Amino acid sequence: MASSTNPKRAVFEQFAIVAQALANAHRVELIELLAQGERSVEALAQLSGLGVTNASQHLQLLRRAGLVVARRSGKQVLYRLADRDVVELLMALCRTAERGVAEIDRIVRSYFRERDALDPVSHAELANLLEAGLVTLIDVRPAEEFAAGHIPGAVNIPLAELSGRLAELPADRGVVAYCRGPYCVYAFEAVAALRAKGYDASRLVDGYPEWWAAGRPVALAAG
Numbered sequence: 001m002a003s004s005t006n007p008k009r010a011v012f013e014q015f016a017i018v019a020q021a022l023a024n025a026h027r028v029e030l031i032e033l034l035a036q037g038e039r040s041v042e043a044l045a046q047l048s049g050l051g052v053t054n055a056s057q058h059l060q061l062l063r064r065a066g067l068v069v070a071r072r073s074g075k076q077v078l079y080r081l082a083d084r085d086v087v088e089l090l091m092a093l094c095r096t097a098e099r100g101v102a103e104i105d106r107i108v109r110s111y112f113r114e115r116d117a118l119d120p121v122s123h124a125e126l127a128n129l130l131e132a133g134l135v136t137l138i139d140v141r142p143a144e145e146f147a148a149g150h151i152p153g154a155v156n157i158p159l160a161e162l163s164g165r166l167a168e169l170p171a172d173r174g175v176v177a178y179c180r181g182p183y184c185v186y187a188f189e190a191v192a193a194l195r196a197k198g199y200d201a202s203r204l205v206d207g208y209p210e211w212w213a214a215g216r217p218v219a220l221a222a223g
Helices: 007-022 025-034 041-048 052-064 085-100 102-115 123-132 143-148 159-164 185-196 208-213
Strands: 068-073 076-081 135-139 174-179 201-207
Touching (some): 041 052, 052 076, 201 208
16 A cells, blocks of 8 residues: 555556566566567467467566567467667666676576687677678578568578588688577577688677667668
8 A cells, every 4th residue: 555655666566567577587588589570479489488378478477567569460469579678678687687696607607608708799899890891790590580680781591501501601701690699599609610610700799689779770681
């Protein structure tokens, strides 16, 4: 009852609803998937390893918290992020957790840094390299994610196709790879595979969603 006479507490209670929506690993993963573009409940269920009913329940909770919006297309319900602020919220959560949770540091050191201990390429560095024509930028996400939105100038080479498409990469310039975000393994695996073949390869510091959330230009695939 205190919230009815305490407007500040009433606002904080609404903040808590958003926090509760993020307090589940499956829902955080669904947000990451939706940061790549609009998807159906069925597609999200398959990608996240959830059942359709379970995925729908998580998505409805995210919708009630104002983090995602939905629309109907025929028999399908399609979800997308409410806006780019949701990506920024997830980024802030990640930064805070990295500073305060020892287990995250252990995982990052034992998995990600083992695969690539070199400093990643920043947004500003990538923009300069692309303008100078010094690198080939590859988007190693699945084709449907690339079609939903990508960094201008990127070539879509999904990780599973990389070994068979090396001829598309000029040998006289570096390669920068990016994928879904800072914890997406695709870019790490792509860079490791390219370096093993002698390419000067690096990864972007994060991924497409963070580039979009930063207000940098994005492009849609033709068609």
